[in-house]
Amino acid sequence: MRRSPSADAWLSGLLLYFLLGNYVFVVYVIVLAFGGIDNDTSQVPWWLNAISLPIVILTVRPLRGWLRKGIHSVVYGQHDDPYAVLAEVHDRVDADPAPAAMVPAIAAAIAQSLKLPYVAIETNLGAAPLTAVSGAPVDGADTTTIPLAYHDTTVGALLVSARRPGEPLSAADTRLLHDLARQVGITLHAAQLTEALQASRRQIVTAREEERRRIRRDLHDGLGPTLASLRMQLSALRAVLDDDPAAQALIDSLRDDVRAATADIRRLVYDLRPPMLDEFGLAGALRNLGASDPHAAAERTVDVPEAMPPLPAAVEVALYRIAAEALHNVDRHAHARTCAVRLDASPTALTLTIADDGVGIGDGCRPGVGFVSMRERAAELGGTLTRTSSPGKGTVVTASIPIGGPA
Amino acid sequence: MKRPRNHTIAAVIQFAASVFSVVTGAQALMPGSSIAEVIPFPVLLLGFALGAIGLVSAYGIWQNQRWGVILTIVIRALDGLSAAPGILFAPNPMLKTMASLGVVISIVVIALLLWPKPRPVTA
Numbered sequence: 001m002r003r004s005p006s007a008d009a010w011l012s013g014l015l016l017y018f019l020l021g022n023y024v025f026v027v028y029v030i031v032l033a034f035g036g037i038d039n040d041t042s043q044v045p046w047w048l049n050a051i052s053l054p055i056v057i058l059t060v061r062p063l064r065g066w067l068r069k070g071i072h073s074v075v076y077g078q079h080d081d082p083y084a085v086l087a088e089v090h091d092r093v094d095a096d097p098a099p100a101a102m103v104p105a106i107a108a109a110i111a112q113s114l115k116l117p118y119v120a121i122e123t124n125l126g127a128a129p130l131t132a133v134s135g136a137p138v139d140g141a142d143t144t145t146i147p148l149a150y151h152d153t154t155v156g157a158l159l160v161s162a163r164r165p166g167e168p169l170s171a172a173d174t175r176l177l178h179d180l181a182r183q184v185g186i187t188l189h190a191a192q193l194t195e196a197l198q199a200s201r202r203q204i205v206t207a208r209e210e211e212r213r214r215i216r217r218d219l220h221d222g223l224g225p226t227l228a229s230l231r232m233q234l235s236a237l238r239a240v241l242d243d244d245p246a247a248q249a250l251i252d253s254l255r256d257d258v259r260a261a262t263a264d265i266r267r268l269v270y271d272l273r274p275p276m277l278d279e280f281g282l283a284g285a286l287r288n289l290g291a292s293d294p295h296a297a298a299e300r301t302v303d304v305p306e307a308m309p310p311l312p313a314a315v316e317v318a319l320y321r322i323a324a325e326a327l328h329n330v331d332r333h334a335h336a337r338t339c340a341v342r343l344d345a346s347p348t349a350l351t352l353t354i355a356d357d358g359v360g361i362g363d364g365c366r367p368g369v370g371f372v373s374m375r376e377r378a379a380e381l382g383g384t385l386t387r388t389s390s391p392g393k394g395t396v397v398t399a400s401i402p403i404g405g406p407a
Numbered sequence: 408m409k410r411p412r413n414h415t416i417a418a419v420i421q422f423a424a425s426v427f428s429v430v431t432g433a434q435a436l437m438p439g440s441s442i443a444e445v446i447p448f449p450v451l452l453l454g455f456a457l458g459a460i461g462l463v464s465a466y467g468i469w470q471n472q473r474w475g476v477i478l479t480i481v482i483r484a485l486d487g488l489s490a491a492p493g494i495l496f497a498p499n500p501m502l503k504t505m506a507s508l509g510v511v512i513s514i515v516v517i518a519l520l521l522w523p524k525p526r527p528v529t530a
Contacts, residue, residue, distance in 0.1 A: 015480065019517070022484045026510060029491040037495050070521025074476050084524065115473060 006167045012068075012075045019067055020060060027059075028052050077115035082176050085113040086183065099125050099191035104132035106184055111135050114173065116160055123148065123156030123188050126195045140165030144174070146181045150189035158184060198382055202314075205380045209314035212272040219269050220278075224262065231258045273313070274320055282316045283308050283343065289323055290341045298336040298356060300327070304343040311350075315401055318377040319343070319352050322385070325370050326354040326397045334358025334395060348404050349383075355396040361389040374399065410471045417519035418468040421461055421479050424512050428458025428486075445498045450489055457486050468520070476520050487513030 031052040037044060077085075092105035103121050111119040111134040118135040137143060141162040148156040158181050162169050169177070234255045241247040269275065276285040283304040290302035323341060330339045336358030344351045367375075371387065374397070378385040383401035410418075432455025435442040443451060461482050467475015486509060493506025 011477070015477065019480070019484055022488055026487060026491050026514075029494055033494045067521060069523060073523065074473060074480075074521065 006170070007164055008075050008167075012071050015071050015075075016064070016067055019071075020064060023063060024056050024060070027056055031055065075115070076173075077113050082179060085110070085176065085180065088113045089180070089183070093187060099195050100130070102191055103130055103188070104134070106187070107132045107134040110158075110160075110177075110180060114176070115163070117141075117163060118143070118159075118161035120159040121148070121156055121184070121188075122159070123192070125192060126199055135161075137161045138163070138165060142168050144169060144177070146177055148181055148185040148188055150185050153189070155185055155188045155192060201380055202382050206312050206314040209273070209312070209317050212317075213278070213313040216269050216272045216275075216278070219265055219272075220275075224265060224269075227258055227262045227265065231255055231262070234258065273317060277313075277316050277320055281308060282311060282319060285316075285320050286323055286341060286343060289320070289327060297331045298334065298339040298358070300339050300341065302341045304341075305345050308345060309403075311403065314381055315350065315403060318381055318383075318401060319350060319399065322374045322377055322397075322399045323352060323354060325374050329370055330354070330356045330358065330395075336394065349400050349402045351398065351400045353396060353398050355394065357394040360391045360393050360395055361387070362391050410469070411524055413519040413522045414468050414471070414476070417479065417516050418465050418475075420512060420516055420519075421468065421483070422465040424486075424516075425458045425461030425465060428454050428461065432458055445502065446493075453489050454486070457482050457489075461486075480517055480520055483513040483516045 031048055032044065035045065035048040035051075037048070073081075089106055089109045092109040093102050096102060096105060103123060103125075107119045107121045110116065116135070118133075118137040120131060120133045122129070122131045124130065138161050141164060143159055143161045146158040146160070147154050148158055158177065160169065160177055234251050238248055238251040238255075241251065274285065276288055279285075280288060283306070286304050287302050290300040327339065327341070330336055334356045336356035339354065339356040342353045342355075344353075367387075375385045378399045378401055381401050383399060385397070385399045387395060387397050389395035431442075432451060434440060435446065435451045436455060460478070464475050464478040464482055468479055469475070490506045490509030490513070494503055494510065497503040497506050
């Protein structure tokens with residue numbers, strides 16, 4: 001059944017023929033002007049009309065096509081050019097590929113490219129549902145729901161409102177939206193996989209560090225004192241057997257073995273987890289790192305909160321090691337006079353900033369292994385690490401790690 | 408969505424042209440104005456009104472609003488229509504030049520607003 005033209009169709013048609021009418025009139029006036037017509041002319045020569053007619057006939061058709069495309073683009077958005085819509089969606093995804101930012105960007109790109117008043121995308125990212133909305137539904141206008149799927153799996157839904165009450169979306173718009181939905185479904189599936197992978201990585205790292213903390217505690221509080229006690233007993237036994245040189249030599253050998261085992265365990269304990277974290281907590285450990293060190297090249301200041309919330313072991317280790325690596329880089333490369341370490345705690349994230357006033361880093365300088373390692377430590381826990389620097393203006397390293405969410 | 412560059416240029420030209428129309432229209436409509444003796448009063452009034460509405464439409468383009476683009480196209484088309492006869496019938500060369508300029512500005516602004524957006528090339 002043929003639908004009556006929508007208001008937008010009337011608008012497009014009126015604009016098109018209004019502009020074409022203007023064009024014909026202006027061409028006629030210009031031809032008359034070149035023909036010398038002015039206030040004193042009583043009658044327009046027939047040959048001027050004969051010149052203007054073919055000019056209009058030859059040019060009006062291509063102009064009509066060009067005007068029609070331009071007016072459709074203004075009134076309907078890019079619905080005549082699906083590749084332009086896809087390119088716009090692709091550009092938005094590229095601008096910020098983080099899943100949580102990508103979904104609202106896709107909704108906004110579809111709404112603006114097709115001049116739709118309301119577009120919403122419902123999906124799940126990780127365990128949490130996510131609804132991204134662009135615009136607001138029009139009262140009385142139909143809302144179309146298009147499932148977003150990847151193969152046989154539904155990954156979300158695309159909700160689109162018609163432009164006006166009583167005017168459903170055209171067949172061309174609906175076709176384009178279904179084509180877009182296929183691409184968006186694939187993109188959302190990839191985003192969900194990325195989010196699941198990141199969550200899994202966070203869980204693994206957190207579990208690893210918690211286990212290391214437990215093992216360190218067991219070694220430090222259990223095995224360590226046991227070995228120390230054993231050494232003392234061996235010393236006492238040596239004193240009792242002072243008339244038996246062979247036994248004393250054996251006891252000395254045993255004591256050396258116990259001493260070596262104790263040193264090995266101490267090194268193992270240190271490598272598992274920096275001991276200062278267990279003794280002083282993250283804030284205290286950072287203060288110790290930043291305390292005036294006679295070997296440090298730059299004067300260090302540390303600004304950390306007095307009271308810190310309980311933190312996962314993985315977050316403490318990551319921030320501590322990032323701070324240690326950054327300070328090491330300052331001493332080795334920056335030739336700085338001062339270096340400031342600052343830790344900011346919010347309910348959702350910890351932000352560590354190390355800023356120096358050294359020589360800075362040029363644009364062409366490739367990141368070293370240390371910087372890559374710092375970035376990996378932050379990324380493992382869903383955080384970010386950035387470095388801003390320019391030659392002669394110092395360097396600022398900022399690490400931000402989320403806390404308080406699901407592990 | 409970011410405003411296309413050609414829309415930005417069109418908004419600036421529309422704003423400048425509208426300010427000019429409002430200022431010259433206001434001067435021409437003053438009692439005793441010499442321009443009112445050579446240009447018909449309805450044309451002066453139309454020019455002033457289109458200039459005032461043109462300021463609003465320029466704001467609409469700047470804010471990337473569809474209504475701003477459509478209103479500007481309509482205003483510039485009407486402005487071109489009202490300026491075109493001046494190319495033939497204006498009493499002096501200066502007014503003929505201004506009429507020609509009015510038509511050219513209208514064509515340029517409409518072309519800028521309807522120009523197809525370049526599609527980015529990806530390797």
